[in-house]
Amino acid sequence: MTTAKSPFWQKVVDDAKDENGNQRPFFSMAPMEAVTDTIFRRVVAQAGGPDLYYTEFTNAASMVHPEAKFSVQGRLAVADGEKMPIAQIWGSKPEAIGGAAKLLPALGYQAVDINMGCPDGTVIKNDSGSDLIRHPDRAAALIAAAKESGLPVSVKTRLGFNQVDEYHDWLEMIFKQDVQVLTIHLRTRKEMSKVEAHFELIDDIVAMRDRISPQTLLQINGDVKDYEHGLALAKEHPGVDGIMIGRGVLNDPYAFEPGNQDHTLAESIALLKLQLDLFDEVNQTANKKNFEALKRYFKIYLRGFAHASQLRQMLMETHATDEVRALLKEHVGTLVAVD
Numbered sequence: 001m002t003t004a005k006s007p008f009w010q011k012v013v014d015d016a017k018d019e020n021g022n023q024r025p026f027f028s029m030a031p032m033e034a035v036t037d038t039i040f041r042r043v044v045a046q047a048g049g050p051d052l053y054y055t056e057f058t059n060a061a062s063m064v065h066p067e068a069k070f071s072v073q074g075r076l077a078v079a080d081g082e083k084m085p086i087a088q089i090w091g092s093k094p095e096a097i098g099g100a101a102k103l104l105p106a107l108g109y110q111a112v113d114i115n116m117g118c119p120d121g122t123v124i125k126n127d128s129g130s131d132l133i134r135h136p137d138r139a140a141a142l143i144a145a146a147k148e149s150g151l152p153v154s155v156k157t158r159l160g161f162n163q164v165d166e167y168h169d170w171l172e173m174i175f176k177q178d179v180q181v182l183t184i185h186l187r188t189r190k191e192m193s194k195v196e197a198h199f200e201l202i203d204d205i206v207a208m209r210d211r212i213s214p215q216t217l218l219q220i221n222g223d224v225k226d227y228e229h230g231l232a233l234a235k236e237h238p239g240v241d242g243i244m245i246g247r248g249v250l251n252d253p254y255a256f257e258p259g260n261q262d263h264t265l266a267e268s269i270a271l272l273k274l275q276l277d278l279f280d281e282v283n284q285t286a287n288k289k290n291f292e293a294l295k296r297y298f299k300i301y302l303r304g305f306a307h308a309s310q311l312r313q314m315l316m317e318t319h320a321t322d323e324v325r326a327l328l329k330e331h332v333g334t335l336v337a338v339d
């Protein structure tokens with residue numbers, strides 16, 4: 001039995017219109033472990049931001065475990081006033097996935113996404129992530145369990161485990177589960193992120209969706225650089241409903257902004273300072289963050305300026321947000337925009 005689009009996803013589609021009221025694809029920031037927490041989501045929102053956000057993937061078994069649940073609460077933390085992200089969960093047991101999904105509405109979540117694409121060895125050993133591609137019956141049971149929460153359920157996956165052509169059977173099976181959205185990272189588990197995304201398969205996947213489950217939204221992921229790139233891709237491949245961008249945002253925090261606009265050094269530094277402030281804010285809660293993890297972001301904001309690499313090196317030696325602020329104050333004047 002097929003169901004209509006949920007009000008949540010219908011609104012996402014309805015809200016995705018260009019300035020002339022024409023339908024455009026919706027854009028989302030990809031779920032990224034240790035990246036897309038409440039801090040970074042709010043920084044990206046300040047830089048233009050996508051229509052939709054996802055949390056980092058969260059272990060469903062931990063969420064329903066009386067003791068382990070505290071270890072994952074930081075992943076699901078959402079700040080007041082922040083746009084509610086979609087919760088991405090992973091697991092192998094219907095009881096855990098169903099139980100975790102049922103906890104989400106009380107936390108304010110309106111939609112749940114199941115990870116069926118993670119290539120990480122530990123996740124695969126736990127019969128989860130991309131391992132589900134090899135176990136379609138289990139994948140179907142997880143989708144059914146998540147639906148019991150009453151939340152709209154989506155799936156994010158890859159083309160196959162080892163072979164690209166696995167997508168014929170695998171995606172057909174997913175479409176038959178009547179999920180609200182299928183997000184397809186256009187690579188296999190084996191390809192990791194080492195080969196180019198298979199954009200050449202988009203039209204075939206659109207046709208498959210139209211044939212099996214026309215009400216399911218199709219979101220494309222992999223190697224999309226920014227908003228304009230995503231827009232062009234959707235134009236080239238009618239039927240694509242959404243575009244998900246991951247690493248593009250790590251190259252350019254303004255990746256979701258229409259028009260490839262130029263930004264000043266002062267704007268970039270303001271984003272970095274916002275990230276520092278939000279880091280301090282979150283560290284006053286129970287969900288403490290590791291300062292070292294902040295360092296991966298420095299290059300995002302200090303790219304494209306002469307002398308930036310020296311400043312970045314100094315920032316890499318810091319141990320606290322105030323040290324970073326002091327260095328910025330002292331050295332930002334030495335940076336010059338380069339073409």
Ligand SMILES: Cc1cc2nc3c(=O)[nH]c(=O)nc-3n(C[C@H](O)[C@H](O)[C@H](O)COP(=O)(O)O)c2cc1C
Nearest residue numbers: 030031032033056057115185222223224245246247
């Ligand atoms: C640092 C990092 C962490 C990631 N963590 C997750 C995750 O938690 N859940 C998930 O579904 N995909 C995860 N991914 C995969 C991305 O969501 C995305 O599918 C992939 O990066 C390809 O898209 P891109 O080329 O736009 O980056 C991660 C990717 C990166 C680079």
